[in-house]
Amino acid sequence: MKKRNKYFEEYYQKIRNDISFITLKKNATIKFKDKEYITGKxxxxPIRVEKLLEDIKKQDEIDGLTLNNLIDGIIYLMGTDRSFEYLVDYKxxxxxxxxxxxxxxxxxINNSNNSKDNLVYAKALINNEENEKSCFIYASALENMxxxxxEKGNEVSRYYFEEALEYFEKCLEYNDKFPLAYYKLGYYYKRNQQYVKAELIWSKHQELDDDTIRVEEIRNELIQLKPYVDYEKGYNLVLNEKPEEALDLLLPLVKDFSGWWNLLFFIGLAYRSMGEYSIAERYFENVLxxxxxxxxxxNELGLCKICLGKYVEAAELFSKLLSLDPGNCEIFCNRAVAYLYNEQVDRAKEDIETALKINPEDPVALSIKEELKKYE
Known part of the structure; x- marks a missing residue:
């Protein structure tokens, strides 16, 4: 079970355990306007308010219990225990x-400022009937929590945002023309740095929403999102070994985002994959x-230094990296190569021995070990 699922299961179970019950006698009457309900058994x-329970216990009859008292408890029960055996009787x-x-x-929900109550009430809607509207209301309640x-610095906030995202997405499973879900989801994808996805979702929102204020808001968001979309497309092109196409998207961004190390890193990576080591070197240095x-x-700068014949500088970079990540087999291998090219064979052997202690099956380390045998 995911930690998030376990958290919410325990959260609702705790609320469920705090609900008290009183028993309506057979033939007890509940009235609402000109209607009445007589219990057949x-x-x-369920009663949620302890003081109310104490007051009712002092009475001989149930007449002091209002319909509102009943509804409050029933809704809380609907939200926390959808399989409770008497829910069918309440309905x-x-x-x-x-x-x-x-x-x-x-x-x-619309008239309450209590986020905890609203969350349980919204969960009751979900448990009663899951559709695009109930999913949206529940997701919004999760978001508010x-x-x-x-704001309190409590890390469980991430569970609520993750759950909210899931239910905003569920809205579209029930109705793929539900504009409010597209509106909300764009912000979630943007915060999660899924810029291309945010652009697609918000573009769909623009087609569906008839609220001019929201449409204008998202139109402005799309304009601001454009460079981040280009960045995401660009780095994916780098990762898919299309560096020239990537640079067409990434280089124009440097003017306005020169302090964004992620951008500079992927530009450097693109140039390194093209064999332009001197240019890549400058970008990685700017990242640092x-x-x-x-x-x-x-690591990437160290590899560029090796390719440029700057073996001492490369070894120093890998040494710094090992001080940050001392158990990294790959970095020991990289430093071993720098030592080997700098004719420091003994140091190279030491690094490869260490690498193989970390991972005896590492193919790169084994390959370098074979190469080092030539120097024995």
Missing amino acids: ELPV EMFKKLSFEIVPYIIYC GIEFH KINNVQKDAL
């Missing part, structure tokens, strides 16, 4: 009373001016 009903009661529970829950926890402990940049 003893019926346990029958609402039917007899012509009481629409779903609009009432939505009304309560996540914001509260985030921004973030002097960026491990990938240290």
Whole structure:
């Protein structure tokens, strides 16, 4: 079970355990407007407010219990225990009373500032019927709880945001023309640095939403998103061994984003894959001016130094990297190569021995070991 799933299971179980019950006697009457419901058997009903429970226990009859008292407890139970055996009886009661529970829950959510209550109420909507609207309401309630926890510095906020994202996505499974889901999802994908996905989602939103304020808001977001979309497309081209195409997208971004080390790193990577080691060297050095402990940049710069014949500088870079990541087999191999090319065979052998202790099956280390045998 995922930690997030376990967290919410325990969260709702704790709330469920805090719910108390009283029993309506057989033939007890509940009234709503001109309707009434008469219990055909003893019926346990949930009560959430302890003070109310104490007051009711002092009475001989159930007349002091209002429908609102019942509804509050029932909704909490619906939200925390969807398999409770008497839920079917409660739904029958609402039917007899012509009481629409779903609009009432939505009304309560819209008129409450209590995020915890709203979360359980929204979960009750989901447990009653899962559709695009109930998913959206629940996702929004999760998001609000996540914001509260985030503002308090509580790391569980990530569970709420992850769960919210899942339910915003579920909205589109039920209705792929639901504009509010597209509106929200774009922000989530943007925060998760999924810029291309955010652009696609927001572009769809522009086609569907008839709210001019939201449409204008997202239009501006799309304009601001464009360089990040180019960045994501560019680095994917680098990773897919298309460096020339990548540079067409990435290089124009440097003017406005010269302090963005991620951008400079992938430009450097593109040039290194093209064999332009001197240019790549400059970009990786600029990355380290921004973030002097960026491990990938240290490694890539070291490889460029080897290709440029700067073996001492390469070894120094790999040594710095090993101080940050002392158990990295790959870096020991890289430093061994730098030592070997600099004719420091004994040091190269030591590094390969260390690398093979870390990973006896590492093919690169084994290959270098074979090469070193030529120097015995």
